[in-house]
Amino acid sequence: MNARAHQIKVREVISETADAVSLVFDIPEDLGRRFAYSPGQFLTLRVPSEHTGSVARCYSLSSSPHCDDRPAVTVKRTAGGYASNWLCDNIAAGSVLTVLEPAGNFVPRGWNRDLLLCAAGSGITPIMSILKSALTLGRSKVVVLYANRDRQSIIFARQLQQLVQRYPRRLIVQHWLESERGLPEARAIAGWARPYRNYEVYLCGPAGFALAIRQGLAQLRIPERAIRQEEYRSLTENPFEQPIPVVAAASAATAVSARLPGDTPTVQVDIDGDTHALPWPRGKKLLDVLLDHGIDAPYVCRESACGTCVCRVARGRTRMLMNEALIDEELAMGLTLACQTLPESDDLHITFDQ
Ligand SMILES: Cc1cc2nc3c(=O)[nH]c(=O)nc-3n(C[C@H](O)[C@H](O)[C@H](O)COP(=O)(O)OP(=O)(O)OC[C@H]3O[C@@H](n4cnc5c(N)ncnc54)[C@H](O)[C@@H]3O)c2cc1C
Structure with a gap:
C-alpha cells in the first residue's frame, strides 16, 4: 500500500443538495502534520470495487484550513459514474476510508491580489476553500461567478449568502442559472467580467464552461498566465496499488x-x-x-x-x-x-x- 495512504474516519456526512454530499474527516492527532493542506488542494479517496479491487478518485477540499476545524471534501454524483455514486450511497458518519495525503497546486501563492473565482457545479469545492481563506486572511476583493443548472443544484448556497452578508464590501457572488439564462457564453462573460480584468483568475468547472470563461476573458485581453484552472477527471491510474519495486x-x-x-x-x-x-x-x-x-x-x-x-x-x-x-x-x-x-x-x- 502507498505509504502516503492512511485510514481516515468520516466524522459527518452533510447533505448539500439532492446529489451532493460533504464528507467531514476526523484526522488522528499523529497524522495532523501529514494532512495539513492549502486552500485549493485535494484528497484522493480509495473506493472499493468488485471488479478491480479499488478505484482512486480525487476530491477537492471544500473546507478552509484557515477557518474550518476539520478537512472536508464535497462529492457530487456523476450520472453513470462509479465512485461518486458509491460514496454518496455508502458513506456514513463513522465510515473509514483510505485517503492519500493532500496534494495539488491549484493554490493561490498569496492573499493580496483581488480574485475572480469562476466555478460551475461541483467545481465550487476548491473555489469555496480559496474564497473562505482569502476573506479570512487577506483584505483584497473577491468576485465569484458560480454557474448551475438551476437554483436547487447550487452547492453551498446558504454559506455563500452568509459570506456576502458578512463581507459586503469585499465579496460579490454572481450566480448564473442555466434554467434562467442558458449556458454561459463568451461574449456575456466578457461583458460581465470587464471590471475585474486585473484580478487573478481561478477557474474550475466542466470543459464547456471553462472554454466559455477562457474565451470571454481573452476578449478582455486577460493573459492566459493570469488564469489558473483545476480540471476534474477520473484517474486511470490507481496510486493505492503501488507497483512492486524492481530494485x-x-x-x-x-x-x-x-x-x-x-x-x-x-x-x-x-x-x-x-x-x-x-x-x-x-x-x-x-x-x-x-x-x-x-x-x-x-x-x-x-x-x-x-x-x-x-x-x-x-x-x-x-x-x-x-x-x-x-x-x-x-x-x-x-x-x-x-x-x-x-x-x-x-x-x-x-x-x-x-
Ligand atoms: C483534482 C481533482 C479534483 C476533483 N474534485 C472534485 C470535487 O471536489 N467534487 C467532485 O464531485 N468531483 C471532483 N473531481 C472529479 C472526481 O475525481 C471524479 O472524476 C468524479 O466524481 C467522477 O467519478 P466517478 O467514478 O463517479 O465516475 P466514472 O465512473 O469515472 O465516470 C465518469 C464519466 O464517464 C462515463 N463512463 C464511465 N465508464 C465509461 C465507459 N466504460 N465508457 C463510456 N463512458 C464511461 C460515466 O458515465 C461518467 O459520465 C475531481 C477530480 C480531480 C482530478
Whole structure:
C-alpha cells in the first residue's frame, strides 16, 4: 500500500443538495502534520470495487484550513459514474476510508491580489476553500461567478449568502442559472467580467464552461498566465496499488559520489530528508525510476495533471513529455513533474523538499 495512504474516519456526512454530499474527516492527532493542506488542494479517496479491487478518485477540499476545524471534501454524483455514486450511497458518519495525503497546486501563492473565482457545479469545492481563506486572511476583493443548472443544484448556497452578508464590501457572488439564462457564453462573460480584468483568475468547472470563461476573458485581453484552472477527471491510474519495486536494494539512502558506469545519466534525489544516488535511464520517467527503487515519491494521477509529483531540477537538464499543471512562472523556478520528466544531461540533481 502507498505509504502516503492512511485510514481516515468520516466524522459527518452533510447533505448539500439532492446529489451532493460533504464528507467531514476526523484526522488522528499523529497524522495532523501529514494532512495539513492549502486552500485549493485535494484528497484522493480509495473506493472499493468488485471488479478491480479499488478505484482512486480525487476530491477537492471544500473546507478552509484557515477557518474550518476539520478537512472536508464535497462529492457530487456523476450520472453513470462509479465512485461518486458509491460514496454518496455508502458513506456514513463513522465510515473509514483510505485517503492519500493532500496534494495539488491549484493554490493561490498569496492573499493580496483581488480574485475572480469562476466555478460551475461541483467545481465550487476548491473555489469555496480559496474564497473562505482569502476573506479570512487577506483584505483584497473577491468576485465569484458560480454557474448551475438551476437554483436547487447550487452547492453551498446558504454559506455563500452568509459570506456576502458578512463581507459586503469585499465579496460579490454572481450566480448564473442555466434554467434562467442558458449556458454561459463568451461574449456575456466578457461583458460581465470587464471590471475585474486585473484580478487573478481561478477557474474550475466542466470543459464547456471553462472554454466559455477562457474565451470571454481573452476578449478582455486577460493573459492566459493570469488564469489558473483545476480540471476534474477520473484517474486511470490507481496510486493505492503501488507497483512492486524492481530494485528494492537500491533504496537505501546513499551519499552521492562517483558517476555510475556507462552512458546512463545519474541523478541525486533529495526526498523526505534522504539523499539517493540512482541511475536514470534515458527514456525513463523520473517517477518510474523512483518507484522502481522503492522510493516513496508522492504522486496521484501520473498524467501531468494533478501536480502532486512536483519537484525541482537543482542541477542538469531535463524535459517534460506533458505538462498540464505547472505555469510559466513555476517552470522558470526549475519546477518539473516527476511523472513526465526525462533526463537530458548526464549528471542531475532533483529535490522534492523545496
Ligand atoms: C483534482 C481533482 C479534483 C476533483 N474534485 C472534485 C470535487 O471536489 N467534487 C467532485 O464531485 N468531483 C471532483 N473531481 C472529479 C472526481 O475525481 C471524479 O472524476 C468524479 O466524481 C467522477 O467519478 P466517478 O467514478 O463517479 O465516475 P466514472 O465512473 O469515472 O465516470 C465518469 C464519466 O464517464 C462515463 N463512463 C464511465 N465508464 C465509461 C465507459 N466504460 N465508457 C463510456 N463512458 C464511461 C460515466 O458515465 C461518467 O459520465 C475531481 C477530480 C480531480 C482530478
